[in-house]
Amino acid sequence: SQQGEEDPQALSIQEGENATMNCSYKTSINNLQWYRQNSGRGLVHLILIRSNEREKHSGRLRVTLDTSKKSSSLLITASRAADTASYFCATDANQAGTALIFGKGTTLSVSS
Amino acid sequence: DTAVSQTPKYLVTQMGNDKSIKCEQNLGHDTMYWYKQDSKKFLKIMFSYNNKELIINETVPNRFSPKSPDKAHLNLHINSLELGDSAVYFCASTLSGLRADTQYFGPGTRLTVL
Numbered sequence: 001s002q003q004g005e006e007d008p009q010a011l012s013i014q015e016g017e018n019a020t021m022n023c024s025y026k027t028s029i030n031n032l033q034w035y036r037q038n039s040g041r042g043l044v045h046l047i048l049i050r051s052n053e054r055e056k057h058s059g060r061l062r063v064t065l066d067t068s069k070k071s072s073s074l075l076i077t078a079s080r081a082a083d084t085a086s087y088f089c090a091t092d093a094n095q096a097g098t099a100l101i102f103g104k105g106t107t108l109s110v111s112s
Numbered sequence: 113d114t115a116v117s118q119t120p121k122y123l124v125t126q127m128g129n130d131k132s133i134k135c136e137q138n139l140g141h142d143t144m145y146w147y148k149q150d151s152k153k154f155l156k157i158m159f160s161y162n163n164k165e166l167i168i169n170e171t172v173p174n175r176f177s178p179k180s181p182d183k184a185h186l187n188l189h190i191n192s193l194e195l196g197d198s199a200v201y202f203c204a205s206t207l208s209g210l211r212a213d214t215q216y217f218g219p220g221t222r223l224t225v226l
Contacts, residue, residue: 033214042116042202042217043155086153099145099168100215102155 006089006106013110019076021106023089024069030092032065033100034074037086046074046087079110115139118203118218125193126226133188133221135203143167144186145204145215146178155202161186193225 007022025032031050035043049056049065049072056063062075076083086107090100116137125131137144145168146158159178160168166178175191186203203218 031213035217037153040220042219043204043215045214045216048214088155099157099160101157102147105153105155107153 006103010107015112021074023072025091032072033090035088081112084110116218118221124224130191135186137205141205143206147202149200198225
């Protein structure tokens with residue numbers, strides 16, 4: 001069953017602007033992850049945030065997690081054309097906790 | 113070195129045929145997965161193997177049969193292909209699989225059933 005829902009579905013911005021994507025989920029989690037998928041390629045792991053963490057940074061990426069609201073956000077600062085991709089949040093909320101449940105993704109387009 | 117590799121990258125076949133997709137990981141991971149991504153980019157878990165043992169088998173038709181000859185390989189065989197099987201299939205691996213930690217994905221196999 002689908003767990004995560006990203007918002008917005010699509011986002012178009014100019015280079016240099018910040019991009020914010022949101023993810024909501026339904027059940028308790030151990031961790032939440034964000035992945036990037038370039039067109040025609042596999043998914044690449046960006047960042048993992050555990051349920052006891054509230055914020056995490058990695059380079060130009062900032063992820064927040066609000067377990068009370070069951071939501072997370074991914075902020076990409078100073079975006080570049082190379083950031084154009086689909087971004088997915090994924091949670092480990094299936095019963096066995098051994099697989100990821102992905103949202104539908106946000107398609108980000110960064111124009112120069 | 114490619115961490116998770118899949119072959120073939122593209123597969124075009126007729127309805128009713130049987131086909132296989134191969135996956136190999138050289139990361140020393142214990143757990144491997146097959147995911148299906150549909151035309152709307154929705155990614156869904158199909159199977160998971162931990163050290164050659166089946167852990168997860170989501171509601172996937174019996175026509176799909178995974179096989180893991182060793183923990184570095186997880187192949188997917190599909191019998192009697194149907195139009196609805198057209199999708200991109202991704203293999204992934206993770207270190208232990210006991211918790212859903214970081215997964216490493218292959219480049220995908222785009223299957224087109226005509």
